[in-house]
Amino acid sequence: MEKTIKVVMLSFLSLGLLIGGVIYMLFLVFSSDKFNQERWLNKPAERVDMVDNLLSEIRLKGKTKAEIIDLLGEQEEEVYFKELNTLVYYLGNERGFFSIDSEWLVIWLDDKGKVTDYEIKTD
Numbered sequence: 001m002e003k004t005i006k007v008v009m010l011s012f013l014s015l016g017l018l019i020g021g022v023i024y025m026l027f028l029v030f031s032s033d034k035f036n037q038e039r040w041l042n043k044p045a046e047r048v049d050m051v052d053n054l055l056s057e058i059r060l061k062g063k064t065k066a067e068i069i070d071l072l073g074e075q076e077e078e079v080y081f082k083e084l085n086t087l088v089y090y091l092g093n094e095r096g097f098f099s100i101d102s103e104w105l106v107i108w109l110d111d112k113g114k115v116t117d118y119e120i121k122t123d
Contacts, residue, residue, distance in 0.1 A: 033046075033049040033050045033053060034050065034053050035050045035051075035053045035054040035057060035058065036050065037071065040054075040072060040073070041072075041073045044076075044089075044090050044091075044092065045090075045092040045093070046092060047089065047090070047091040047092055047105075048091040048092035048093065048094075048095060048103050049092070051091050051103075051105060051120060055118070058071070060107065060115050060118055061115050061116065061117070061118075062114055062115060063114065063115050064113050064114055064115075065087065065109055065113040065114075065115075066113075068087055068107060068115060069087070072087075072089055072105075075087050075088050075089055076088075076089070076090055079104065080102075080104055080121070080123045081104055081106045081121055081123075083108075085108060085109040085110070085111070086106055086107060086108055086109065087106075087107040087109070088104055088105070088106050088107070089104065089105040089107075090102065090104060091103040091104060091105055091120065094122050101122045101123050102122070102123050103120055103121070103122055104120070104121050104122075104123065105118060105119075105120055106118065106119050106120075106121055
């Protein structure tokens with residue numbers, strides 16, 4: 001009997017976590033704003049709302065450094081995650097329930113100045 005109660009409780013807990021995860025993912029998908037270049041350039045703290053749409057709608061890989069700068073502007077002077085051959089853009093406060101960090105878009109370039117990869121990082 002005790003084993004049955006544990007199995008039922010574990011099942012409810014697992015189901016609750018699954019439902020919570022699905023709700024959170026739906027929140028992220030539907031809360032993403034359409035990429036707007038003017039807003040991106042003039043309101044850096046709101047970039048986090050547009051970055052998912054940007055990455056799903058615009059193919060960054062293969063673009064040149066000049067094309068990225070034309071699209072996203074110059075990177076900020078003081079940035080985290082700066083390495084050789086990268087462009088780094090501040091996105092705003094970290095998404096989620098407890099927003100204590102910032103999110104950054106890090107774009108890696110090859111020796112010819114073309115985008116090879118990108119990633120959203122949290123500091």
